[in-house]
Amino acid sequence: MYFYFYDTFLTGKKYTAAISNIETRLIHLGLQGRIEHCSLLKNADELILDGIKKGAKNIVAVGNDVTFYQVLKTVVEYDVTIGFIPVGRRSNFARALGIPMNEAACDVLSKRVIEKIDLGKINGEYFFSALRMESKDVSLECDGQYKVRLGENCRELAVCNMGSFAEGRDVRAEDVHNLKDGLLEAVIYHRSGWSWMSRFRRHEATRRDGVTVLPVRRLRISAKDKSARVIADGQRILKTPALVEVVPKKLRIIVGKDRMF
Numbered sequence: 647m648y649f650y651f652y653d654t655f656l657t658g659k660k661y662t663a664a665i666s667n668i669e670t671r672l673i674h675l676g677l678q679g680r681i682e683h684c685s686l687l688k689n690a691d692e693l694i695l696d697g698i699k700k701g702a703k704n705i706v707a708v709g710n711d712v713t714f715y716q717v718l719k720t721v722v723e724y725d726v727t728i729g730f731i732p733v734g735r736r737s738n739f740a741r742a743l744g745i746p747m748n749e750a751a752c753d754v755l756s757k758r759v760i761e762k763i764d765l766g767k768i769n770g771e772y773f774f775s776a777l778r779m780e781s782k783d784v785s786l787e788c789d790g791q792y793k794v795r796l797g798e799n800c801r802e803l804a805v806c807n808m809g810s811f812a813e814g815r816d817v818r819a820e821d822v823h824n825l826k827d828g829l830l831e832a833v834i835y836h837r838s839g840w841s842w843m844s845r846f847r848r849h850e851a852t853r854r855d856g857v858t859v860l861p862v863r864r865l866r867i868s869a870k871d872k873s874a875r876v877i878a879d880g881q882r883i884l885k886t887p888a889l890v891e892v893v894p895k896k897l898r899i900i901v902g903k904d905r906m907f
Contacts, residue, residue, distance in 0.1 A: 648679030648729075649702035651694055651717055653709030656733060657683070664733055664748050668708070671752040679704070694720045704729055706755065711739045715774060715879055718897070722765065722772050727898040729755050738811045739775075742822045744902030754902045761905075762895040763825040766807040768888050773878040776810035777890065779803050783870035786832060788862045796834060804833040805865060805890055808907075822906040828894040832860040865890040
């Protein structure tokens with residue numbers, strides 16, 4: 647059974663034609679299912695969980711990257727498969743997953759190529775894309791094996807599962823990390839003139855264009871300011887100290903042939 651979760655913004659007149667085309671294509675492909683529209687009067691989590699309670703095994707986010715993330719964080723602990731129909735002009739998540747925009751995404755649902763992908767976890771809460779924080783006076787303990795202190799010459803830290811994408815431009819293949827390798831990547835953005843050791847015991851730090859990348863499975867982040875902000879997936883704000891870890895093959899997701907991982 648398919649459950650389609652429509653985001654609030656899709657009620658706008660500018661999306662009427664796109665939604666009509668999507669629903670026509672779904673009927674043609676035999677992918678009809680229950681549709682629920684999020685609104686100010688309907689709680690998104692309750693709508694999605696009610697669908698699962700009533701037997702839905704395929705939860706499809708219809709909307710944008712925020713919609714996809716809403717569905718993901720709601721269903722992550724349930725035995726379901728996630729699909730995505732991105733509506734509009736751009737979706738970095740869809741592009742990375744190989745899913746075309748609007749009604750063309752219905753064909754990806756129909757082909758049902760399913761991947762089991764990793765998720766990240768920070769202080770018990772899941773994240774899909776990346777964590778970001780200013781890295782001044784931050785210390786990292788990597789896999790319980792070595793520690794790294796980030797000082798004045800480090801401007802930002804990202805901990806990536808899928809990747810940390812710049813706003814306002816399309817995601818590129820080099821932006822996307824491997825979602826099936828059982829690893830996260832601590833990405834340290836440093837200022838010019840910074841030099842650093844390239845190896846830490848068994849792990850090698852990859853250095854390129856002012857960036858150092860450390861593959862990790864488990865990371866403890868502490869800061870001189872004990873409650874420094876960490877932004878998860880560009881939306882949630884958490885605080886240090888933080889325990890970050892990878893959860894391998896946690897999520898089943900329908901992907902396209904042009905996926906970037």
